Amino acid sequence: MTDPHSCPASDHPARDPSPSILIVEDDAPTACAIAAEVAALGCRAVLCDTFDAGLNEAATGRHSVIVLDRMLPGGDGVDAIARIRAGAGGGAAILMLSALGRAANRVEGLEKGADDYLAKPYAPEELRARLRALLRRAGTQSESHDLIAFGDMEIRLKARTVHVGRVHVAVSPREFDLIVHFARHEGQVVTRRQLLEQVWNLHFDPGTNVVDVHVGRLRRKLEEAAGRPLIQTARGEGYVFTPLSRNAT
Structure with missing residues (x-):
């Protein structure tokens, strides 16, 4: 798991009752940039930097939204979607965030069960808008x-x-x-x-x-x-x- 102290926007789940967004991203600067946008929305960011760590954290069921990179140490984020959906965290909305931004890549991610797909590089305001929409959707389901x-x-x-x-x-x-x-x-x-x-x-x-x-x-x-x-x-x-x-x- 990425060191939460390296990203001021992140916090420990036990200390913060605000909505939690799990970020599974192995590039530390990118993860911290996403965490900053999550904090700007008034949410808590929890960071993981490997495929297995992301699956384990998703299985806690604590997160409203999961931001999932595709190319992770240990596996492809697309392959994680079905396993997340089958576990305790299956109710979370999933945003696939990837440098693989061709139409075929986006279609694959969505067909595999992602709720949204955003290609890198992205505009911070677009990421915030996508996260807001997913948080609203998650709010209809508890x-x-x-x-x-x-x-x-x-x-x-x-x-x-x-x-x-x-x-x-x-x-x-x-x-x-x-x-x-x-x-x-x-x-x-x-x-x-x-x-x-x-x-x-x-x-x-x-x-x-x-x-x-x-x-x-x-x-x-x-x-x-x-x-x-x-x-x-x-x-x-x-x-x-x-x-x-x-x-x-």
Whole structure:
């Protein structure tokens, strides 16, 4: 981990209740420059300078936003995204920040699950604007070690329960795993292949409609409790979880 004392903008998580932004960047001057912009937003910066250190810190689940470099000692930041999403820090918004700025690089990062992609060199005001937008997005979703919440919806991870307002939504173990995965990818298209790999742990097509059947059951239960559709179908692609939207597509 980068020495926090080398960047005046950074602080120790235990001493500061402000929103935390994790910066995974191996170039110390760049990391400190990003930390200064984070401090200007009134947030706390936590710095890591290797692939493994970034994954370990992300897994604490303490951070609202993760700024992730691509070319890190120990691995490619793009490869870290799926591992972050699958862990306790999966609810954080991820900004990929990289010198690889071609359209194909940006598309790859976004398709792998980054919420935004900013190429180096960047203007400090643009970085601040991107971080503000991600912080606003993170504000619609709150996650602790036990709770993921969207408005009146609460998902309790330890108890494995789902409530919409005062309504308890009775879900099967597989349906609970599905809704947690959807919640950690709120607003994003989640493909059937992703669900097979990350919820069923199947790395091949079983040749059945098992995903559609389970998603259909979960969708009906949530819609009955909420009085509105929460899982939309992205035709030809997969599904989108929109817990705060009241407009069906």
